[in-house]
Amino acid sequence: MTTPDPDEPLAEQLLRLTRRVHRIQKRHLQQLALGITPAQSRLLRTLAHYESPPRMADLAERLEVVPRAVTTLVDGLEASGRVRRVPDPSNRRVIRIELTADGREALREVHGARRSAAEEILGPLTDQQREALGGLLDTLVDGAPDRAC
Template sequence: MPSPSPAPSAGSGNLAEQLVRLTRRMHRAQQHHLARLDIAFTPAQSRLLRIVDHYRGTPPRMADLAERLEVVPRAVTTLVDALEANGAVRRVPDPANRRVVRIELTDTGRVALGALRSARRAAAEEILAPLTAEQREEFGELLSALVDGPGRHH
């Protein structure tokens, strides 16, 4: 008979709330830095740009993006439509199968992605400022253990 899973500690609810608050704070700080650059992307659009950039060489298909984002293909179409309207991505036919559409970053999209990354780094720096170098390193290791460790769900 499997042993019962341990009951959550009394502090786990508080820890969950702190994680949510930290995530929100990070998002607000990033949006603040982006506003100064006059760049406005939703978190989902930002993530899609990062994913498209991840595909070096052959641009991803819409189905690839839906899988990576863990959303239905229609949601990807909406995101791509908005990013295409902003000039950040473009649809290109697959040279091997013209019925397949691939999504690639434009020069505008690459500049925007650089600004998004810069805003994220600035936001993180702002939030982590009270921590010492040693605390930052330990915090990074703890986050890596949570993000990359056992029990990770895709």
């Protein structure tokens, strides 16, 4: 007989919240009618954090996905004119990915949709509860190192 895990209800709540956040963010993205998936949105946001255009391998590492997944995302975003592949100036065999003007505009709209989704999710909380939740989330995200499974 196994003993019940006292953290199981909390783990289930976190999983339900994660699913709710994804669902609400996806709905807000769809309302923009940009034709951007949540995964493409994440790639655009990640690209914006680089000072110079990254390689596909850099994006795959940062996004914690296989390189093929990045290729698929870039293909879709390139077809819509939001990113472009450019040769590396120091090694023309290396391809880098950069945001286009359309990509930067889409990113602005995506940020707005994410803010709206966050407001919908956090709406029931008071300012004090939001502050407490922020502190707790910081502790959970930054406090414990990843453990190998």
